[in-house]
Amino acid sequence: MEFCVLIEEFLITDIPIKRKGEVGVLVTFDINESGLLSVKAINPESASEGSVSVNLRMAMSKEKVDDLKQKLVALDERLESLRDDAQASRGIKRGRENLNASANNVAEASNTVEAFFPE
Numbered sequence: 001m002e003f004c005v006l007i008e009e010f011l012i013t014d015i016p017i018k019r020k021g022e023v024g025v026l027v028t029f030d031i032n033e034s035g036l037l038s039v040k041a042i043n044p045e046s047a048s049e050g051s052v053s054v055n056l057r058m059a060m061s062k063e064k065v066d067d068l069k070q071k072l073v074a075l076d077e078r079l080e081s082l083r084d085d086a087q088a089s090r091g092i093k094r095g096r097e098n099l100n101a102s103a104n105n106v107a108e109a110s111n112t113v114e115a116f117f118p119e
Contacts, residue, residue, distance in 0.1 A: 007037070012050035015043045031056070031072065 015023055023043065030038045035058075040051040056068065 008052050008054045010050045010052040012048045014046045014048040
């Protein structure tokens with residue numbers, strides 16, 4: 001994966017044992033202008049958390065830090081685009097459902113008219 005670079009590791013414990021997909025972990029990433037990358041992971045159910053901060057300027061060259069910042073911006077833009085696509089898709093689905101409901105209402109009205117005015 002082109003965006004993956006292992007910089008540091010940390011561990012959170014006391015995560016409940018459950019089936020795949022049933023355990024949630026909220027992860028936040030923050031990088032400031034000084035090159036300090038902070039990562040925090042929290043399991044809301046158990047309140048377990050772990051975090052790590054790495055000074056990227058010490059761990060990487062300025063060019064790598066700048067490249068990482070650009071990749072993070074690109075990922076953020078891609079995420080926003082995916083959110084927009086998902087929202088548009090939900091809107092299309094709602095529109096389709098409304099159209100189907102309208103078609104059903106027209107069919108019911110047509111049946112009512114035929115009942116009062118048979119051919």
